[in-house]
Amino acid sequence: MSKPVTLINVFEVPADQVDEFIADWKRRADIMAAAPGFRDFRLHRALTKDSRFQLVNVAHWDSAEDLAAARSNPAFQEQIDALAQREQAQYANPAIYEVVVERG
Secondary structure, three states: OOOOEEEEEEEEOOHHHHHHHHHHHHHHHHHHHOOOOEEEEEEEEOOOOOOOOOEEEEEEEOOHHHHHHHHOOHHHHHHHHHHHHOOOOOEEEEEEEOOOOOOO
16 A cells, blocks of 8 residues: 655746746646645745745645656646746756654
């Protein structure tokens, strides 16, 4: 049986492009949120414009397999391809994690 996973994706986006990136990100997030196994997400914005990572997404999924299936959705891939074709400097750094220490 698969374990729940956390996707953490930090984005390097020029500070002057953050608002536009967020608008585009919401469209991709709507696609992912409709996928089986999706639990929740939170997109965090840096409080200073000189932060390397202006945005950090933390999302929870029922399993790595559910996340992989959602990423392979053609509608999601179309959004990613459109993003990659832009000339703006935007770099995603996604990875999945499991909880190893927790305190409430």
